[in-house]
Amino acid sequence: MISRFAPAPTGYLHLGHVLNAAYVWNVATRVRLRIEDHDRQRSRPEYDAAIREDLDWLGFRWDGAAVRQSERADIYVRALERLRAQRLVYACACSRGDRRSPGRSGSAAYPGTCRERGLPDGPGMTLRVRLDPSVERFVDLRLGPQEQRPYLQCGDLAVRDREGNWTYQFAATVDDLDQGITCVVRGEDLIESTGRQMQLARLLGREEPPVYLHHALIMKTPTQKLSKSDGDTGVRDLRARGWTPRQVLDAATSSIIAP
Helix, strand or coil, X not given: CEEEECCCCCCCCEHHHHHHHHHHHHHCCEEEEEECCXXXXXCCHHHHHHHHHHHXXXXXXXXXXXXXHHHCHHHHHHHHHHHHHCCCEEEECCCCCCCCEECHHHCEEECCCCCCCCXXXXXCCEEEECCCCCCEEEEECCCEEEEECHHHHCECEEEECCCCCECHHHHHHHHHHHCCCCEEEEEHHHCCHHHHHHHHHXXXXXXXXXXXXXXXCCEEECCEECCCCCHHHXXXXXXXXXXXXXXHHHHHHCCCCCC
């Protein structure tokens, strides 16, 4: 089992990240550290350094050097060209405020407004990949059999946004394929990403998808998960209060935050 721990350096680690790390390192035999800094506007080098320091303090060890998405543009361009060769990529001028069709679970599915317009690529344009109707099936290691229809959930998938950033869905799919990831472990809030990433990976030539485990989340309230702004659950803050690595791990894995 080769997995990855893939935090975004847009803030410090909190107990939710620690819980995910505990699952990843428990399930996998090898773990790669991927810094998902595709969001260039929000990512900060100080968070990158702090993430690696906190992981080391907690006792998590990863294979090789950390990989940063900001350093992998050539790999993403090659993947994009593979999709272009299949005539699957098109430029989209739509903004978030433009009309969307309701997706499954109430999410916004792109209705294909620019699919046949033949717009030129350029500044301020989103790049999308055509997702034809498919049914994606997988067996989650925790939640059991799942069935998803990405074309109804999200419509044609954005792979590069209007600011020129590679999207999470595209970068994560390409990275999982390129890094040989065979097991994806993440929170259950991301389960709807699975079908679209499976379909995209197949278009990129992946023959067998990874296995998936979507774990429960630590909730701040019954309807709100932890965020990086929650100082009382941040690893840095808990360390400053004198917590030991064992206390932090126990708090995360038992979903109990000590006073």
